[in-house]
Amino acid sequence: MANRRTNPDFLNGVPELLILQLLEQRPMYGYELVQAIVRSTGERLEFGEGCIYPLLHRLESEGTLTARRQQVGGRERVVYRVTRKGKGKLAEAAARWRHVAAAVTMVLQGGIHEQRQPGIA
């Protein structure tokens, strides 16, 4: 969970971010979510079930998601929904992602060396 680290958790917290974002758009069950990630990233990203399911369990136990079991044609589905608390987490997480992505992209653009920002010390 990265309790106060020097860097935000976004150099590997991408799956969690995507889960929150996609589930906020629409409640889904795990298997569905795995495929939704593939779809919505245009086949660029693909996280296996072995990555997603444990994450869903953790997010639920944190109170970020709620789970509801469903029976559909003899098959069971566990549908997840983002809680109010989860929406807050998503907002923070998305903001941090943009912050980090902007930083990296900035460096990649390269032209802008050593910019000074007057606000800090």
Add this chain to the structure above:
Amino acid sequence: MANRRTNPDFLNGVPELLILQLLEQRPMYGYELVQAIVRSTGERLEFGEGCIYPLLHRLESEGTLTARRQQVGGRERVVYRVTRKGKGKLAEAAARWRHVAAAVTMVLQGGIHEQRQPGIA
């Protein structure tokens, strides 16, 4: 090194990417590089020496970087430079970063659900 994984190596390969990019702009020594990362990301990212030095060693042994020892006022510096091969790696890595970042940002924008791309199967 993520030899053909389902996902590109960019959900955690950021330090390597920044090292390559910054060293391509200008050769630097380790200690300097650590601070350059802080600077050039506007204090958003900070990787400790314990992260950077081992990476430099690995990149050197891969042939991505070359090291040259220098004596400056009784202190030793190891200046790193990107090889031709390294420039190739940087280009690929940067492209992959943009690819991934675009995917995540796309999902975050959210409005665009389930877009179909006619090119693929």
Add this chain to the structure above:
DNA sequence: TGGGATACCTGTAACCGTGAGGCATGGAGG
């Protein structure tokens, strides 16, 4: 004399994601 900045290094631990499994149901095809 002490401390802080410079400058290098290593090792341990934690974390995350991968990939390969295991289980069960339902439907399609031979």
Add this chain to the structure above:
DNA sequence: CCTCCATGCCTCACGGTTACAGGTATCCCA
């Protein structure tokens, strides 16, 4: 009828990367 594949859930072991806390040595300034 039997088999295979897609669905749908799950767990575990492994590997790679990063974090953090060390350790060494020099130099400069107070």
